Amino acid sequence: MKGEKLAARPDLVWLLVWLAGMGVLLLWDLAFLNNPALKRLLNALFNTLAAGLTVVVLALLLGWACGAGLYLLERRGRKGVYLTMTFLLNIVRSVPQIVGILAGYIVLTLLIEREVLVGSAALLFWMSAIVAVFVFLDIADLVRGRIAQFAALDFYPAMLCCGVSEARIVNVEILWKNSRAHLLHAMIAVFGMAVFLQCSIDFILSVGLSTEVSASNFPATLGGLLATMDSKQDILAVGTILTDPAYTPQLFFRHLQGLSVAFALIFTLLCIHTITAGFVRRRRL
Amino acid sequence: MNSPRELSFSIRIRAGNRTLVDIPDYSLPERRLMILFGESGIGKSLINRAVYGLLDGDEFQATINGQDAASYTSTPWVRSVQENGFFVFQEPSTHLYPLLTLGEQLREGSLKDSVSEDAILGELWSGTPTARPSSLLGVYPKPYRPSGGEKQRMLLAMAFKKIDLFLARGEAELPSLFLFDEPTGSLDNRFRDIVLSMLFDRYRRMAFTGVVVSHDYSLISMIRKEHKDLAEAVVFRELALEKSALVLRKFEPETYLGWLSVQHPPPRSPGGRQIARIESDVGVFHRTLTIARDREGSVPAPLVLNQGAMTYLKAPSGTGKTTLAKMMIGLLRGERFSMTLGGDTVGVGTREEFWRKRVWGKSMTMVFQHADEALNPRSTVFDTFKGLPTESMPTRDWVRRTLHELFEPDMADEILEREVSNLSGGQKQRLNLLRGLSLETGLIILDEPLNGLDFESSIRVLDLLRERQQRGNSILVISHNEEIFDSQVGDEGIYYLVQ
Known part of the structure; x- marks a missing residue:
């Protein structure tokens, strides 16, 4: 019975898989x-997850405020403010995320x-804030889409006629009561995007920028850790097994830092993807 | 006429962990026509689908007479019923197959053997702009074309063809069942009468078992007046909740007819202050609508709404009654519209700020006709009253007291924290009405206020409306329940909308 219930919740299953996978990784690393x-690995993992969560919270606040704000400005006929805000948001939208974050x-x-x-x-907070600025538009678009969908139904004018503001x-009837599942889905996706972008940027920074202001000044993340010399050698060691398969077991004992970082990153992103997909299926979004 | 043999069913339908229907004794009088009333959402359609063997799917777990749906559907009785009978679904769009033209569906399977198609189509389309629906026969059904009324007529044509085939066989004992689930929901009263006359004419030729599901109690008067000879053949029953148990009980026509006979419109108060006045010429969606004192529109007159009075606006389906109501409350801007509201004159150029600050929930409110869409399905009953411009934040006691106006006290307590999506259709409609009626607005517009309600609830609503009138509210009603509202509103309060 419990198994059946769990099978009906693939998002929960994949969350458990992620926790179990990360648990096994931790135990292995503790041992070897x-x-x-x-x-360094634990610090980078913590920072990456904390930054991801901060991005999610900031993107939600920005997306909700902009989506709902724009709709209400449009409804109230405040064309000047509405057009200015839309223009600014479109400028942000037009900048490629990586370029925008690098500029930040x-x-x-x-x-x-x-x-x-x-x-x-x-x-860490300001790094997350910069990422949030370039990913929150997805949530703003979702918010506007949900409002537009419900505004076309009778319940919106029916409430207006009753004097409900x-x-x-x-904010309450459409977004809170009817869109939490959709927003949560978008937040999970934003988390995945934030981890990916943060690590990509940190990797670029760690590899390509001067040593004066570099990984040593920014809080370590998985991306930054992946770019260190040790990790790069660990990753390169994977190639060795193509010519020397007998070397494979050594990977799990002698090249753990790089492999652990790579595993944590890829496994986390994969699990986020499947958790999101499972959540969408379960809630029929 | 002897008392009929009853076809008895014990039906239990579940969806997941939720019991949707549990009725130990649902019986159909064999070779009689049963008119089945009952509040919307109580389970009428589901029960009839179960009886007809249409619940053999993954969505529901149904047990009928102790058998699971699949075993029940394969019984000889059900197979014969499905072969020789017909089921007219409430929502015509769900019945029609989008990949076949209407003509192909009208002649599908055994229906191609019926020779009465032309006559049936002629009757069903009589008096409409499309005198003969041949142009429709090549059309594939889509959500917005043909219209709901045209789709419904097409389904009814199929049903009548099937009845004609059954009658042509002449085997009265052959198990069959003709089910009409709200067959005239998209048609006006004239077509309702035509459809019922077509059904009754066929029944007179040879008795068959039929069920007509309806909310329209004025059917009773119509049958009593125009089909007296069928007084025994037509049986009225009602599905109702008795102490939370679903039961099928007799509905005595005299209950309705007796109530109707003692209804008199209250005298119009001569000193009633004018709340609103809408000029008779209205332009919207490039159409001209005229408010008039007569059905033909030859006596245009402004719609005057007075304090403490109920006013009734009539028009055939699709004329634009709801459109006019939406213009009155500022949700729609037409091309021509002028209304005096209190001391203000408002028209198509009036800014929305005016409605927001002065009208919505303050001087006027409107109760929409489809409670399903007008309420937030994810709100609880209690939350539905939050945010209203009442003097103070509604408390649980206040909401409970408000609910008591249309719900039994124990039921009101039970549903207070229930999500709207889990209410029955009738409960939603009562909640929808109460939200509007709980406001202290001078004018209340009610669009089809008796939609989906059973007789008992309808009477409670009408009593509540009378009480609101006595308090001084002006009420504008839009409704197809002409017989009922004619009994509530005097001639001076009746207006027509003419296109």
């Missing part, structure tokens, strides 16, 4: 990875150099 590398990191770098930004928590209809 050297202590400094283990600390340049600003962060300047702030670090001038010692305006100090402390890894503050840095539009802010309540939009």
